[in-house]
Amino acid sequence: MTKDETIYRMIKSDKEGGFRILLDAYQKPVYYFIRRMVVVHEDAEDVMQETFVKIFLGLNGFRGDSALSTWIYRIAMNESLRFLNKKEIKIVSADNVHDELIDSLKASDYIDYDDKMTVKFQEVILRLSDKQRVIFNLRYYDEMDYQQISKVTDTKVATLKVTYHYIKEKIKKYMVEE
Amino acid sequence: MEKNFDFDKIGKNTPYFTPEGFFDEMQKKILLTAERDIRKHRRMKIAVITLLAAAAVFSGFVFFPIGNDIAQPQQQKLAKTDTAKGKTSTVHSTDIPTYSSTKENKDRVGANGELQISDRKRTYTTSVIQSDRNTPNEEWIEQLSDEDLKSLTSMADNDEFLN
Numbered sequence: 001m002t003k004d005e006t007i008y009r010m011i012k013s014d015k016e017g018g019f020r021i022l023l024d025a026y027q028k029p030v031y032y033f034i035r036r037m038v039v040v041h042e043d044a045e046d047v048m049q050e051t052f053v054k055i056f057l058g059l060n061g062f063r064g065d066s067a068l069s070t071w072i073y074r075i076a077m078n079e080s081l082r083f084l085n086k087k088e089i090k091i092v093s094a095d096n097v098h099d100e101l102i103d104s105l106k107a108s109d110y111i112d113y114d115d116k117m118t119v120k121f122q123e124v125i126l127r128l129s130d131k132q133r134v135i136f137n138l139r140y141y142d143e144m145d146y147q148q149i150s151k152v153t154d155t156k157v158a159t160l161k162v163t164y165h166y167i168k169e170k171i172k173k174y175m176v177e178e
Numbered sequence: 179m180e181k182n183f184d185f186d187k188i189g190k191n192t193p194y195f196t197p198e199g200f201f202d203e204m205q206k207k208i209l210l211t212a213e214r215d216i217r218k219h220r221r222m223k224i225a226v227i228t229l230l231a232a233a234a235v236f237s238g239f240v241f242f243p244i245g246n247d248i249a250q251p252q253q254q255k256l257a258k259t260d261t262a263k264g265k266t267s268t269v270h271s272t273d274i275p276t277y278s279s280t281k282e283n284k285d286r287v288g289a290n291g292e293l294q295i296s297d298r299k300r301t302y303t304t305s306v307i308q309s310d311r312n313t314p315n316e317e318w319i320e321q322l323s324d325e326d327l328k329s330l331t332s333m334a335d336n337d338e339f340l341n
Contacts, residue, residue, distance in 0.1 A: 016209075019209075020205075020209070023209075027205060031201070045200075048204065049204070053212050056208075056212040057219070111195070112194075113193065117187075117188060118188060122192060140185075171183070172182075172183045176183050
């Protein structure tokens with residue numbers, strides 16, 4: 001039995017107990033997925049809280065047709081994009097939002113500036129569009145296969161493969177240029 | 179920078195980290211918020227159900243009198259129709275077909291004249307009907323001889339119920 005199946009069975013018999021196990025299993029990966037999207041720790045905290053509350057409230061409706069992880073990441077992705085869209089409305093344009101995210105990366109709490117290479121790597125990733133970042137982060141950091149990413153993002157597997165390789169080349173180019 | 183960037187050199191590392199004990203605190207916070215939201219949802223559900231029930235009761239109050247009002251004018255209309263035909267009853271004329279049938283009224287008039295009740299007389303006053311009913315008794319009394327009457331009155335004198 002997989003981890004997701006165990007959690008799903010637990011939720012069906014004891015919702016709150018099952019949710020605690022779900023939190024233990026997914027809290028960290030979901031936080032870091034959100035953090036890579038929104039950069040600032042406090043923002044990631046808010047988005048993460050919103051995500052897990054939605055997961056908890058939606059547990060009764062979850063029938064197990066898709067993998068639990070897919071469903072959880074989909075909610076996390078939607079909440080992150082919603083947060084960024086709200087920010088975009090405040091700051092007027094998407095380019096400005098990306099600039100602001102890069103600025104936050106350069107001067108924010110809970111970021112290890114000693115590791116210059118990883119900071120730079122994140123800065124390059126922040127230059128990608130929101131959807132490209134979602135695809136790259138899910139494949140590279142969360143090690144999801146294309147089928148799973150396809151379910152999370154509602155995108156065809158072939159499109160994802162092409163997009164991921166395009167993103168990698170783009171990152172390589174940026175990293176070499178600067 | 180290097181000419182060929184190698185992803186393996188960076189690996190999965192990120193510069194992001196969290197305050198100490200963040201995930202434990204966060205778990206408590208999420209559970210509290212989830213419970214509060216559940217209570218809020220339950221309250222909302224109860225409020226919606228109460229509102230729907232109140233709306234149902236209110237609509238019952240509103241539409242029931244209207245339903246009765248719809249029925250009453252019809253009855254009044256029927257009563258008016260009957261009055262227009264010259265009848266005092268509020269019952270619809272179709273409910274009493276025997277009174278409107280002239281054939282039946284003719285049958286009611288006896289051949290020997292004992293029951294000479296005309297349509298008009300039967301419909302309007304009971305006094306008229308009563309006087310018509312006394313006619314045979316009077317005729318019988320008229321036919322009695324003086325002796326018979328005397329014996330009858332003497333019987334009446336002894337009757338303890340009459341006296």
